[in-house]
Amino acid sequence: MRDLIVAGNWKMNGNRQFIDEMMSGLNKAIFSESVKVVVCPPSVYLLDVSQKAKTVKVGAQNMYFEDGGAFTGELSPSMLIDVGCSYVVVGHSERREIFAEEDVLVAKKVSAAVRHCLTPILCVGESLEHRNSGQFFDVIARQVKIGLSLLNAENFADVVVAYEPIWAIGTGQTASPAQAQEVHELIRKVITELAGENVSERISILYGGSVNAASAQELFSQPDIDGGLVGGASLKIDEFIAICSAAAEVA
Numbered sequence: 561m562r563d564l565i566v567a568g569n570w571k572m573n574g575n576r577q578f579i580d581e582m583m584s585g586l587n588k589a590i591f592s593e594s595v596k597v598v599v600c601p602p603s604v605y606l607l608d609v610s611q612k613a614k615t616v617k618v619g620a621q622n623m624y625f626e627d628g629g630a631f632t633g634e635l636s637p638s639m640l641i642d643v644g645c646s647y648v649v650v651g652h653s654e655r656r657e658i659f660a661e662e663d664v665l666v667a668k669k670v671s672a673a674v675r676h677c678l679t680p681i682l683c684v685g686e687s688l689e690h691r692n693s694g695q696f697f698d699v700i701a702r703q704v705k706i707g708l709s710l711l712n713a714e715n716f717a718d719v720v721v722a723y724e725p726i727w728a729i730g731t732g733q734t735a736s737p738a739q740a741q742e743v744h745e746l747i748r749k750v751i752t753e754l755a756g757e758n759v760s761e762r763i764s765i766l767y768g769g770s771v772n773a774a775s776a777q778e779l780f781s782q783p784d785i786d787g788g789l790v791g792g793a794s795l796k797i798d799e800f801i802a803i804c805s806a807a808a809e810v811a
């Protein structure tokens with residue numbers, strides 16, 4: 561049985577008032593025990609969110625792979641644990657595109673997170689160009705293989721993978737359930753080839769890209785989709801709770 565997860569990535573949004581309102585709304589909500597709900601606030605608010613969170617788990621949006629030292633502006637895995645995180649988003653396409661993070665750096669972060677017992681949410685996904693040229697399977701398979709390459713196969717199940725087609729992020733143009741399922745199945749197949757079915761069947765693969773309350777249930781009903789990584793819709797408390805409820809419906 562795989563974990564069903566809904567993670568809200570707040571990206572670089574919000575302020576202390578927003579955090580107060582969101583956490584008060586989340587703490588009043590009743591979530592099904594069959595769904596793990598995670599919120600990923602901007603790093604300056606991680607401690608505050610962790611201290612306020614009653615039922616949801618907390619994740620960071622990024623981290624560095626070293627344990628400490630002269631890495632100005634970065635956060636270590638142990639710092640994230642110290643402020644109450646249990647998840648960390650790694651290799652989001654915004655990190656890859658805007659901050660030039662490459663697959664090898666992403667792999668080091670995945671490995672460091674697992675070593676520190678933080679669950680990495682390894683993001684993969686293709687550009688519109690790669691989708692249209694039909695190269696998307698190759699691009700995604702490469703991101704998955706390199707992203708997991710520094711782990712022993714038995715640790716693969718400590719990772720959550722998120723498929724986020726770049727063309728669907730923040731555009732309102734979600735992948736169709738069939739398009740998403742096709743890629744999720746491919747990702748699970750790649751992991752099966754690397755580590756066997758016993759491992760790949762235990763890895764949660766989330767879909768991200770314009771998920772909202774209307775699209776969530778059909779997406780999450782697909783056999784290889786184990787929840788969502790939600791951006792814009794996670795900033796609206798009612799919408800986010802509705803997405804978590806949609807996940808509970810398919811559990």
Ligand SMILES: O=C[C@H](O)COP(=O)(O)O
Pocket residue numbers: 569652724728729730731732768769770771789790791792793
């Ligand atoms: O991490 C979340 C994704 O980038 C999806 O963002 P979105 O739901 O705003 O499209």
